[in-house]
Amino acid sequence: MMGYVLAVAGMRDGKNVTYLPAYGAEVRGGTANCTVAIADEEIASPVASSPEFVVVMNKPSLSRFQNVIQSGGGLFINSSMVDTRPVRGDIEIFEVPANDLAKDLGNGRLTNMIMLGAFVRKTGMASLGTTEQAVQEIFEEKGKSIVKQNKRALKAGYDYMG
Amino acid sequence: MRGNHVIGEAAIRAGCHFYAGYPITPQNELTEYMAARLSEVKDGVFIQAESELAAINMVMGASMAGTRAMTSSSGPGISLKQESISFLSAMELPAVIVNISRGGPGLGNIAPSQSDYFQATRGGGHGDYRNIVLAPNSVQELADLTMRAFDLADKYRTPVLILGDGMLGQMMEPVEFLDPKKPGKPVSKEWTxxxxxxxxxxIIRSLLLDPTVEEEHNWKLVRKYERIIHKETLVEDFLLGDSTMAVIAFGTAARITKGAILRAREQNIKVGMIRPITLWPFPSKAIQEISKIIKHFLVFELNTGQMIDDVRLSLEGRGEVHFYGRPGGIIPTPLEVSRVIASQYYQKRLG
Amino acid sequence: MKKVFSRPKSLKNNPFHYCPGCGHSILHRIIGEVIDEMGLQEIAIGVPPAGCAVLAYNYFDIDMGEAPHGRGAAVATGLKRALPNRLVFTYQGDGDIAAIGTAETIHAANRGENITAIFVNNAVYGMTGGQMAPTTLPGQKTTTSPGGRTEVAHGHPMNLSEMLALASGSVYIVRTAVSSTSNILKTKKAVAKAFQVQLSGMGFSLVEVLSPCGTNWKMIPTEACHWIEESMVKCYPLGVIKDITGGRKSAD
Structure with missing residues (x-):
């Protein structure tokens, strides 16, 4: 959902976007992942062998994806869930205690929007405004309260990086 | 929207009223979309069949009744459908069949691959027939070509295959749906x-016991296929103007190639691309025309070399053909392909 | 002079190609009469199988669409779902419905597809030259069971109709024969009832017809009819196997 919101936000910013989920044999709590490409030019391949940024929500994902990041890129870690850190020195690391922040907001399921808020603030891949707009669009059918909670989470992550 | 959903939505907008399918990754979202969406369409029918065999035969029945009908699957399931694709061709019944293909042979894997090129373009089933095969390379084209598939199927009374892959089916991109000229309006069908x-x-039948009758039917199909070759061949060319080398690729591979060519051009490598959009009919004429100017071709496929046969047949020796391919569901990056382009280009001293 | 016997309107004026004494000719006529009497010629769509009866479309003067071998129930499902107010029936042999098409048939019955299957059981593959069928009797000699069918080597005869009766979506399943005048009349009644079940929107109906194949059984027609009544009925008892027409409301 995090990647999907980001892709929609990129689209609303007038960029070319692709969103490619990993499908098939992924399990909850495992290394389910997706790839989002946002570009001014046409996107040749939605597959990224060396992405600029990676967001990891759990420990298995950190071990799987830490080494694919481009040198000089960025890694966002959900520090509530991941207690180890990569040994690479050529990337910038951003720690976000997403589960703790979500608990403060009173809903443990908001971690992904918190991470996304932190992500857009640091990377500028999409503005907060269009990301909020994307949340509005995507969660609208689930009700006003869901939209509100997700926007709050987005803002909390955004502010945490401030 | 997600590619698989886009195919479903485009089908509905093209007037598809009947879908039968069986779950198989990576096309399940299409089946699920049709289940939800056809329930909103008046007289819409969705059936989750007991097998891919049953699914395409249900489509055959609906097609006999004059309904725009579709089924979808992936490699192994498409193999099961081949018997009936042969029957549909013989009985001149329209149908749209979607293959969101995966790595093979056998169960293979669920990663994107182009290993079903032969199966799609050579008919796949028994007997002397051809299918129209459309090869989209973006989510937008999934929409456009799906709508076109229904029109072609009705116009020529023939099954039309859409050959995508797991990447196209799973990825999300922005899409705009064309307004179909006659939304949902059935074409005049004097044979239903x-x-x-x-x-x-x-009677709708394929049994023609008298060899003279079967022969005449075969020639009738051939005349139809010649009309299709003449009128419906689609090809895209990309930056061929000043090129001394052309990459030939379709679908996902073509998309990667575009990125590779743009990289190569940053190094002043004069390379362009020919992208067959219809795999059958294959754009042989276009390739022959281009071969008057460009003599070096690199065929890039996500398999071990299938379309390259059609390229060679088209060129009839008038050009040098090289191949680069990755089978098994590996998706090379534009960088990797640009390096292959560069090495060919400099080895052949085309710069 | 008053005409008391003539060709049914829904049969074409083509002489049957079937062997002398073959049950298909009798059954075609029965179905033709029922279609006439119920006034269904304009709404009936038949799905013939692969096998001797594939040529049924040369005889029935109704719309007919051929199905690949065994896929009759699936093709009929597509036709009927697209055209719910037509009468759609399949005409299938034992190899077609009880071997290669078992899955399609069981699932169509279980979904309660509102179609009718006419299942012609003659205990052999006729058109291909008398090979063993799923319904071949124990001890019966065929070209692929030359020493006679044994349960150890070839398995047991298949009672498909009884199996289909277990499916929740089946409504009317009956086994008849065309081996005698009284059995022919019962077959006609059964076909008429099966069509009625479909027209009332109740669900899946099937008429299994034990039918002589003198050519492949190597019998003259009277012997063949006798064999049905002496031997086949022991394995495939005649009569209604399932009838819940009284217990289920019409879908309309």
Missing amino acids: LTGANGRPSR
């Missing part, structure tokens, strides 16, 4: 089985 009410009874 609707009951012999106020007209003589009709």
Whole structure:
């Protein structure tokens, strides 16, 4: 959902976007992942062998994806869930205690929007405004309260990086 | 929207009223979309069949009744459908069949691959027939070509295959749907089985025991195929103007190639691309024309070399053909392909 | 002079190609009469199988669409779902419905597809030259069971109709024969009832017809009819196997 919101936000910013989920044999709590490409030019391949940024929500994902990041890129870690850190020195690391922040907001399921808020603030891949707009669009059918909670989470992550 | 959903939505907008399918990754979202969406369409029918065999035969029945009908699957399931694709061709019944293909042979894997090129373009089933095969390379084209598939199927009374892959089916991109010229309006069909009410009874069959009758039927199909070759071949060319080398690729591979060519051009490598959009009919004429100017071709496929046969047949020796391919569901990056382009380009001293 | 016997309107004026004494000719006529009497010629769509009866469309003067071998129930499902107010029936042999098409048939019955299957059981593959069928009797000699069918080597005869009766979506399943005048009349009644079940929107109906194949059984027609009544009925008892027409409301 995090990647999907980001892709929609990129689209609303007038960029070319692709969103490619990993499908098939992924399990909850495992290394389910997706790839989002946002570009001014046409996107040749939605597959990224060396992405600029990676967001990891759990420990298995950190071990799987830490080494694919481009040198000089960025890694966002959900520090509530991941207690180890990569040994690479050529990337910038951003720690976000997403589960703790979500608990403060009173809903443990908001971690992904918190991470996304932190992500857009640091990377500028999409503005907060269009990301909020994307949340509005995507969660609208689930009700006003869901939209509100997700926007709050987005803002909390955004502010945490401030 | 997600590619698989886009195919479903485009089908509905093209007037598809009947879908039968069986779950297989990576096309399940299409089946699920049709289940939800056809329930909103008046007289829409969705059936989760007991097998891919049953699914395509249900489509055959609906097609006999004059309904726009579709089924979808992936490699292994498409293999099961081949018997009936042969029957559909023989009985001249329209149908749209979607293959969101995966790595093979056998169960293979669920990663994107182009290993079903032969199966799609050579008919796949028994007997002397051809299918129209459309090869989209973006989510937008999934929409456009799906709508076109229904029109072609009705126009020529023939099954039309859409050959995508797991990447196209799973990825999300922005999409705009064309307004179909006649949304949902059935074309005039003088051959459907609707009951012999106020007209003589009709037969739809493929059994032609008399060899002279079967031969005439075969030639009739050939004349139809020649009309299709003449009128419906689609090809895109990309930056060929000043090129001394052309990459030939379709679908996902073509998309990667575009990125590779743009990289190569940053190094002043004069390379362009020919992208067959219809795999059958194959754009042989276009390739022959281009071969008057460009003599070096690199075929890039996500398999071990299938379309390259058609390229060679098209060129009839008028050009040098090289191949780069990755099978098994590996997706090379534009960088990797640009390096292959560069090495060919400099080895052949085309710069 | 008053005409008391003539060709049914829904049969074409083509002489049957079937062997002398073959049950298909009798059954075609029965179905033709029922279609005439119920006034269904304009709404009936038949799905013939692969096998001897594939040529049924040369005889029935109704719309007919051929199905690949065994896929009759699936093709009929597509036709009927697209055209719910037509009468759609399949005409299938034992190899077609009880071997290669078992899955399609069981699932169509279980979904309660509102179609009718006419299942012609003659205990052999006729058109291909008398090979063993799923319904071949124990001890019966065929070209692929030359020493006679044994349960160990070839398995047991298949009672498909009884199996289909277990499916929740089947409504009317009956086994008849065309081996005698009284059995022929019962077959006609059964076909008429099966069509009625479909027209009332109740669900899946099937008429299994034990039918002589003198050519492949190597019998003259009277012997063949006798064999049905002496031997086949022991394995495939005649009569209604399932009838819940009284217990289920019409879908309309």
